[in-house]
Amino acid sequence: MSTKRGHDDSRSPRRPTDVFLCGIATDACVLATAIAVFDAGLTPWVVCDACASNANRTPPQRLHNAALMLLDRFVGTGHLIDIEQARSAVAATAARHLGVSEKSG
Template sequence: MVVDVQNGFIRPPSAPVVPVIERLASRWKSEGGEIVFTRYLNYPGSPFERMIHWEKLRDSPETDIVPELVALANESIVLDKTIYSLFSEEGTQLVRDRGWKDIYICGIATESCVLKTAVDAFEQDLTPWVIAEASASHAGQDVHDAGMLVIRRFIGRGQIISVADVPLEPMIPAP
């Protein structure tokens, strides 16, 4: 899962993960793995607007997948969402239909969309793996670190892995 690597979330603290994700996703795809790119779309009157007073990521180019990942996204599944997590009704059904049990998660922002996707996977009895150096927060390192702390507490220290720990061959369930 490549979570919300969109133009509107790229800032100096989050930009360095883009090439890491590009290399990882390219390798995963070349080994026959499926990739899901999530794209957060805000809307007028959303909880993000009403309660957080955040009105960004409503339109292109903010909502677009970053240019470095567009080609991979075009060959993959792109799931639009209006919530933090991949696990909307559509995302939950996608994971169920594919029979995925292990979910490898990277992207932006560690403390929100990455965290929520990992916790939701955990609560659906899946095995989430958060890829540390392929995740970041556009709000800075301290916020990323806080997200990683909460992830460790919520789903277990061992569920945070490095790019080197991602299997060379994706775990594809038998038909």
């Protein structure tokens, strides 16, 4: 495809469509980032077993679970995945973009 300047942009980087998230503060940074990614028109994938929460007064697992409940509501149940699902999705995406079979990788 040609740009306005006549340059061939077929080799230009593709805009990302999906963002995989993990982090220490499920109830803060991960939650806020997932919502921002969603609001930006991208698809957030929260890798639940690669996230955790920490707290002084509230049990960390309780905060983590509460954040996952909110994420389920805000970005969708299907977007809360585990590490194996993330691995498979990344491999499939890479194979698709590289034009190779996942099994040959």
